[in-house]
Amino acid sequence: MRSTLDPTLDVVFKILFARDDAQLIALLTAVLQPPHPIAWVRVRNPDVAPEQTSDKNIVLDIWVELEDGTQLDVEMQAQKRAAFRERTLYYWAKVYGGQLVRGEGYTALCPVISIIFLDYQELQGTRLHSVFKLTEIHDQQTFSDHLQIHLIELPKRADPEARQKQPDLVAWTQFLGAETDQEVQEACMSNPDVAKAQFQLRQLSADPATLELARTRQLALDTQRIEAAANRREGFQEGLQQGLQEGIEKGIEKGIEKGIEKGIEKGIEKSTSLFLLQLVEAKFGGEAARRAQAQIEGAPVEALQRWLQNALVATDYLDIF
Numbered sequence: 001m002r003s004t005l006d007p008t009l010d011v012v013f014k015i016l017f018a019r020d021d022a023q024l025i026a027l028l029t030a031v032l033q034p035p036h037p038i039a040w041v042r043v044r045n046p047d048v049a050p051e052q053t054s055d056k057n058i059v060l061d062i063w064v065e066l067e068d069g070t071q072l073d074v075e076m077q078a079q080k081r082a083a084f085r086e087r088t089l090y091y092w093a094k095v096y097g098g099q100l101v102r103g104e105g106y107t108a109l110c111p112v113i114s115i116i117f118l119d120y121q122e123l124q125g126t127r128l129h130s131v132f133k134l135t136e137i138h139d140q141q142t143f144s145d146h147l148q149i150h151l152i153e154l155p156k157r158a159d160p161e162a163r164q165k166q167p168d169l170v171a172w173t174q175f176l177g178a179e180t181d182q183e184v185q186e187a188c189m190s191n192p193d194v195a196k197a198q199f200q201l202r203q204l205s206a207d208p209a210t211l212e213l214a215r216t217r218q219l220a221l222d223t224q225r226i227e228a229a230a231n232r233r234e235g236f237q238e239g240l241q242q243g244l245q246e247g248i249e250k251g252i253e254k255g256i257e258k259g260i261e262k263g264i265e266k267g268i269e270k271s272t273s274l275f276l277l278q279l280v281e282a283k284f285g286g287e288a289a290r291r292a293q294a295q296i297e298g299a300p301v302e303a304l305q306r307w308l309q310n311a312l313v314a315t316d317y318l319d320i321f
Helices: 010-018 021-032 050-054 084-097 160-165 167-177 181-190 192-205 208-284 286-296 301-313
Strands: 041-043 062-066 071-077 112-118 129-135 142-153
Touching (some): 010 062, 010 071, 010 208, 021 041, 021 062, 021 071, 021 112, 021 167, 050 208, 071 084, 084 142, 167 192, 181 192, 192 208, 208 286, 208 301
Parallel strands (some): 071 112
Antiparallel strands (some): 041 062, 062 071
């Protein structure tokens, strides 16, 4: 186990990067690989209120503004939640639409980039860093560069392409997703900015206020996970019970239907065989009727009806069967 707080816990992630511009710039540079260095950032929501950590539904993201006006929404998500992709688009839209004030034109809008670190696998494949943009599907023309969504999936940090093209990002993901101090040390050795972040994380891990925020947040997320599991179990049980009830009702309905069909069939069979025996006895005598009864018993309705038609016109008992 690692001896510090877990940076995949969203409150720890936010405190670690929202309060240190240098660390935040290093992380953003590793993700975005901008053509020019990021010289300035402004975190618009640096504080974490205690009541936020106990609210299991709140997203503890970092809202960042760059010097050119670009808005970044940066967050860590350690566990999969329902409608993750829809929520990601919703938060992007909130930041994008929230830029305008009354009287401003649409040209005042700046790009919004969502950067989400995931401590689970959301997408297929082994790609560590996936980038989504708004492009035409045939020739890949960009409709607008105002929308970007970056997903960094920590379990995929062994991605060979990322190790070659984004070694700094790989170092950051090793640091964030490490389960042991040995893994953390390896990440620190490969990147000095990661080493600085680890030093800062050690200090936070010794701070009683940060420890209490982390404890409260972990409890809220654990409660959410337990509630979600309980809801799934309850839904399964309700579905099972409803399915059984519907099955029983359907079975009874089918049974009645089958019984009626069988009853009609038996009634036709009995009346046909009785009439056939009476006809044979009337035309050929009791001995012929007794001989016919042995052959009639258990015969299908189709055969009985055929024999009855034969008996109506037959002049000899043997012509019937």
